Amino acid sequence: MKSNFGISNRFAFLLIASLLMAIVTAPSQNVFARNGDDAPNGGSLSKAEREYLVEYMKQTKKKFLGEISGLSEAQMKFKPSPFRWSISEVAEHLALSEDVLYSLVTQRVMKSPAQPHLKGENGPRIKDRAIVMFLTNRAAQRLQAPDPVRPSRTVKFATLGDVLDRFEKSRARNIAYIETTKDDLRSHFSANAIGLIDAYQWLVVLAAHTERHTEQILEVKAHPNFPVK
């Protein structure tokens, strides 16, 4: 047991490297790549796919904003421990993630060669719902965010208002993209530790990631030392 702990500890770094760095650096992966063309006959999302994801994006946005509304400065800045984020830092992280993942999807994943034979939720790979279940399982993993989405590393926000403003604008753009895009999001892939994820599923990751951090906010608020006001 003890040695297992030691091994795991040593590999904590690799965890960061493989799951989260993958989110940011996202090497476009050419498993079975055939050519750079899109699927013939257009590969737009189905109505159900579009509706599910738009709804999930709206719902997670609402829950997140609902949880932080009315919090005081002291409550926003409260850190459960020196190594854990304050709610304010979580909010920054979510605002940054909206842009980082959007550009990942549009600039990298969608520009990788199409792999139409893996296409569709019933393709031989991970299911959409499994991605949500993976990311919202806070009990099973402790992760560390890479620099580009870490609070105050790349972008400094002056006020919480700026953070939320950025989050809302970016989320609105992302929702509009899902509502209107004709891109074949199901045929382009990029891998992370969860598996080989298509562009649509990377957007599922984004919404599930918001849900994950809203859970974190609830944990901070439930902390015995959380300021009363």
Next chain:
Amino acid sequence: MKRAVDRFRWLPALTLIALLALSAMGQSGEKNTAATLTKKERDFLVQYLQDTKKELLDEIRGLSETQMKFKPNPFTWSIAGNVEHITVVEEFVFSRITEEIMKSPARPDLKGEKGPLVGDITAIVVATNRNAEKFRFRAPAAFRPAKKLYATSQEAIADFGKTRAKALSFAESTREDLRSHFAEHVLIGTIDAYQWMLFIGSHSERHMAQIREIKANPNFPKK
């Protein structure tokens, strides 16, 4: 001492980290050309099956028949029901792996050139998510506790031990190419036989959470 206990509580989470590292290594050079598990893969699987077995047995050790049969409400299973369900599912999954999945045609095309289409870690993290109501699936009728299968909890526990021992001995000794045979898992996606073996452990881990909830119920019998 307390510290040791705290560490142990983190073990399942930490083993995941090791697993993830392992899958990262698999991508960087250690790709096995031999058609059997690498030592790391085998060690991890065996350790995970042992840890989750120990976790379950520790959690139910010393419980009385009344405690084992206690149901928080008519719609929830008892601890005995959970143990029975875990055993039935493991028996089914294990024979599916050995009789069906390993006998299906090899699909080297699904192994992925730069890494697995579904990460190993996924077979664990997905199955152990019990946070949200929406992920509480209803087990298929064949897997629901039948009430008649075991007269006493002791029998159920003994049977679980036997079933898990089979999976463990297979994990320890098989020379088969678990990484080349795939089948769709209804929650996770298309996973290979090794990942199906991991699921045996993660499925019991999932039910551990349910067992702990039952024990934490205010009406749980004192003895």
